Amino acid sequence: MASSSRHSGSGDDFEFEEPPPSYESTIDAGFLHGTTRITDDGRIDVDPESRFVKTLSRFVPDVKTHAQDSRTEPPTYTTLHGSPSAPRSIQRKPWIGQLNIVIQVVGSRGDVQPFVALGNELQKYGHRVRLATHNTFERFVLDSGLEFYPIGGDPSELMAYMVKNPGLIPSMESLRAGDIQKKRKMVAQMLNGCWQACLAPDLRTGTPFVANAIIANPPSFAHIHCAQALGIPLHLMFTMPWTSTRVFSHPLANMKTKSDNKGKANFVSFSIVEWMTWQGLGDIINDWRDAIDLEPVPLTEGPNLAETLKIPFTYCWSPSLIAKPFDWPEYIDVCGFFFRQPPQYNPPDELRDFLRKGPRPVYIGFGSIVIDNPAELTELLLETTKAIGVRALISRGWSGLGNTGNFDDHVMYLDDCPHEWLFQQVSAVVHHGGAGTTACGLRYGCPTVVVPFFGDMIAAAGAGPEPIPYKSLNRSNLAEALKFCLREEVATTARCMAMNMSREDGVKQAVNSFYTNLPVQNLFCDFLADRPAVWEYRRKGRKYKLSGDAAEILARYSQLDRRSLKLHVSKEIIIENRRWDPVSGTLSAAIATFAGMTQSATNIFVKPVQIQRAANNSGRQRLAEADVNIMRQGSPGKSQDRSKTNSSGKETDPTKNQVSDPSRSTESAKNANAASSIALASASGLGGFFKNYAKGVFIDIPVAFAEGSRAVPRLYGDEVADYGTVKDWKSGLVVSGKNLTLGLGEGLADLVVKPYEGGKEKGALGGLTGIGKGFLSFATKTSSGASYSIHM
Missing domain, CATH: 3.40.50.2000 (Glycogen Phosphorylase B;)
Structure with a gap:
């Protein structure tokens, strides 16, 4: 890129x-x-x-054991570690x-x-x-x-x-x-x-x-x-x-x-x-x-x-709203919404009075979403709620709804108010579909109208109408959505969902999910078991994991040499450059090689110029500072004296506007250092050019071709063997050896196996297809093994 x-x-x-x-x-x-x-x-x-x-x-990837339907049943719940609603899958x-x-x-x-x-x-x-x-x-x-x-x-x-x-x-x-x-x-x-x-x-x-x-x-x-x-x-x-x-x-x-x-x-x-x-x-x-x-x-x-x-991934929404998809692996969990402890809140008298004056209002708010034209949206909300005869609490939010001064008796504008308290006082909520507002509304059984800016989950669960895209929002569709939410059957659905969610403890289950996926055996010290390991120490062929305290104690009593300690990696992450086929793999490696060579060639000329500019700027700054010092040290009325001595003992010559400073004698040395840096920068660019060339031509491009060739069977649905990851020269030798020996064996076997499998599954046509697959597999796997081994 x-x-x-x-x-x-x-x-x-x-x-x-x-x-x-x-x-x-x-x-x-x-x-x-x-x-x-x-x-x-x-x-x-x-x-x-x-x-x-x-x-x-x-x-x-194929999924052979599950039907590809649009929705799966929520997980079974039971009591686990004190939680009344923990999914069985999280142990x-x-x-x-x-x-x-x-x-x-x-x-x-x-x-x-x-x-x-x-x-x-x-x-x-x-x-x-x-x-x-x-x-x-x-x-x-x-x-x-x-x-x-x-x-x-x-x-x-x-x-x-x-x-x-x-x-x-x-x-x-x-x-x-x-x-x-x-x-x-x-x-x-x-x-x-x-x-x-x-x-x-x-x-x-x-x-x-x-x-x-x-x-x-x-x-x-x-x-x-x-x-x-x-x-x-x-x-x-x-x-x-x-x-x-x-x-x-x-x-x-x-x-x-x-x-x-x-x-x-x-x-x-x-x-x-x-x-x-x-x-x-x-x-x-x-x-x-x-x-x-x-x-x-x-x-x-x-x-x-x-x-x-x-x-590992944990999704913090209720499984009663959207169940975990059947094709997500075990290390992905759906645990429930995360709720904090409700804050203590004492509503102002104005809000209390508004709630007492009539039926439960609807809540309308877009929180931290910044809206381009808040005045226009405010007017739309006022007219719509008045037309259908509902009262409304409108949150000002970051957009400042209601700041135009347009007020009405059926509406009250709110600043900051905890949703945990507020949503127990309203009949429905209208918002942008943010997870926190969605969760809180469902928790307290509020039918919900979602005006989505970037996502929602409500309509499919039956707890609200179809979402209204913000740019499509108007008086008509907002009025219809509010009327939908005020239906008794929708309110019943929302209350049922709230009952299901009351049995969940999303935060506790998320912590369980976090623990389940931690590499606990590799995370802690072998001697102080409650402390995380930060060092590794090898002795007599055995590796010890040490916390900082344990390493300090052992070193203090001469039980280990500090120089033998290595940083401990509790979870290694290796990002591989996977190849999908020999053509794209080789091409991408060639492009990367060419880009590296071009950048290095550019640096041959650009880096010296940058260093020269930096040196010039530094020199100008030093001269400017010297000029300022002279102006500060000069004495009015004595400019006839060609040479004066300032308070620090340095001789000044006002006519030349310079200071006879010993630091000036180092200017030539600094220039020499700058020249040396320029030469080194140019040489570094030249060295980088040949380094990128050699690495690309003799390693990256051939290996990309080899890996791409080995991946070809994946293009027609076959599995590709994993021979391991190259981390250093030792693992590189192991991988190349497996690629050569096993790859050659698999390629020869496929000449026979592929036609047999194709004929057994699809008859003569399948057999012919299998012959083609067999020859392709033989060609790609053998060439991959040979190329990989030569260049590793």
């Missing part, structure tokens, strides 16, 4: 000069042309009958120690609040919990008793951007308006903030902190990369479905037409949305990875990293 960004060598400050140049061309004329289109509301139109979607469908492991846990969250208050409840639950087990999110929520987090770390980013700007571009995918309108440039800067700031949150001391107390585990929501983006750099476990949690499934499409995908194989089309929609998101942000993430000493993520791997690496 072409990068349009640059960052400082420290990795702390990122500057972006322009939006990614490839984004618009990729959408309009690239490999997704004719397959997708970004709509006015920021969702993505996906054509399931396009060639690209059909090609991707070939890689969708918590025994817990023996305490961890430093950082929770990384990007989004609005509705996104942050569930993780506050989670953090409080984790604290009950003795963990130190740090919640890293936007600076705006510092007081909210600290008041809840959690440690806070600011990651930057303005959530109001973020939510305004998401109204136009749900899912962080920029529309053409946003590109033209320059919104994407601001968003990219914000993402870069948040990436670095999330990294610092894993390592920096507490900003208030100075207490040191190093994370032992990470919990994050997907839009924080930094999670996998921080976990990889630190070698610690990661657990993702979210309020929207973000894992590929056949049961439903991605919440940001709009399937344009019906498909004969709806399940596979749904599955592919997740990959398409992730591909488009990565297209806009991948270069920023890779620039930041370079700053924390990680290799760049290949373009083909970035979009679906969480699924490829099998990162």
Whole structure:
């Protein structure tokens, strides 16, 4: 991917000069042309009958034991570890120690609040919990008793951007308006903030902190990369479905037409949305990875990293609302909504009086969503509620609804008011479909009208009408939706759902899910079992895991040599560059090699110029400082003296406007150092050119061809053997040996096996097809084994 960004060598400050140049061309004329289109509301139109979607469908794994229906039954509940509603699938492991846990969250208050409840639950087990999110929520987090770390980013700007571009995918309108440039800067700031949150001391107390585990929501983006750099476990949690499934499409995908194989089309929609998101942000993430000493993520791997690496995932919605899809693996759980302890609230007299004056009102609010024209929306809400004869409580929110001064007796405007108290006083709720508001409304049996900006889950459960896209909202459809919610049967459905949810404990089950997926055996010290291991020590062929305290005690009493300690990796994350076929694999490796050579060739000339400019700027700054000193030291009325002595004993010559400073004698040395740096920079660029050439021609391109050849059987539905992952030269020899010996054997066997299997399944035609598969398998596997072994 072409990068349009640059960052400082420290990795702390990122500057972006322009939006990614490839984004618009990729959408309009690239490999997704004719397959997708970004709509006015920021969702993505996906054509399931396009060639690209059909090609991707070939890689969708088969599910042989489940029917591909649109909905599965909720899990059976039982009493487990004190919870009255724990799914049987979550079996918590025994817990023996305490961890430093950082929770990384990007989004609005509705996104942050569930993780506050989670953090409080984790604290009950003795963990130190740090919640890293936007600076705006510092007081909210600290008041809840959690440690806070600011990651930057303005959530109001973020939510305004998401109204136009749900899912962080920029529309053409946003590109033209320059919104994407601001968003990219914000993402870069948040990436670095999330990294610092894993390592920096507490900003208030100075207490040191190093994370032992990470919990994050997907839009924080930094999670996998921080976990990889630190070698610690990661657990993702979210309020929207973000894992590929056949049961439903991605919440940001709009399937344009019906498909004969709806399940596979749904599955592919997740990959398409992730591909488009990565297209806009991948270069920023890779620039930041370079700053924390990680290799760049290949373009083909970035979009679906969480699924490829099998990162544990917990979804915090009620399984009585949407059950866990049948094709999600065991390490993905649906645990229930996360509810905090209801805060103490004493409503103002004005609110009490309004509630007493008439029937229960409806609640209308859009929370932290920033709306372009709040006055127009306020007028629409006033007229609609008055026309159908209902009272309303309207939350001002971040958009400031009702700030125009247009009031009516049947409406009251609210500022901050806890939903836990408020939703027990209303007959229905109208909101944007945020998870926190959705959960609270259902918890208290409120029929719900969703005006979605980026997702909802209500209509399918029967607790509200079909959602109304915000840009389609008008007096007529809002009135019909409110009338629907006021039906008795809808209210009954909402109350039944509230009863089911009352038996759930989503936060407790999320903690159980987190524990279940932790590598407990590799996480703690072998001597102080309640302390997380941070060091490894090998002695007599045995590896010991040591906490910081254990290592210090053993070293103090001469039981080990500090120089023999190595950092302990409790959870290793390896991002492989998988190849799908020899053509695309070889081509991508060649492009990467050429890009590296081009960058290095450019550095031969660019780096010296940058160093020269920096030296010139530094010299001008020193001269300017000297001039200022002279002006400060000069004495009025004595300018006739050519030489004077200042207070520090340095001789000045006012006519030459310079100081006879001993530091001036080092100027030539500094110039010599600059010349030496320029020469080294040029030589480094030249060395990089030949390094990229040699690595690409003799290693990367041949290995890409070998791996691509080995993957060919996957294109026609066969399994491809996994010979292991190359981590170093030893594992490389093992993999190449297996690839040569086993690959050659499999290729020879396929010459016989494939025709037999094809003939047995489909007769003569299948036999002929099997012959073709057999020869193709023999050719690709043998060439792969030979090429891999030669170049490893």
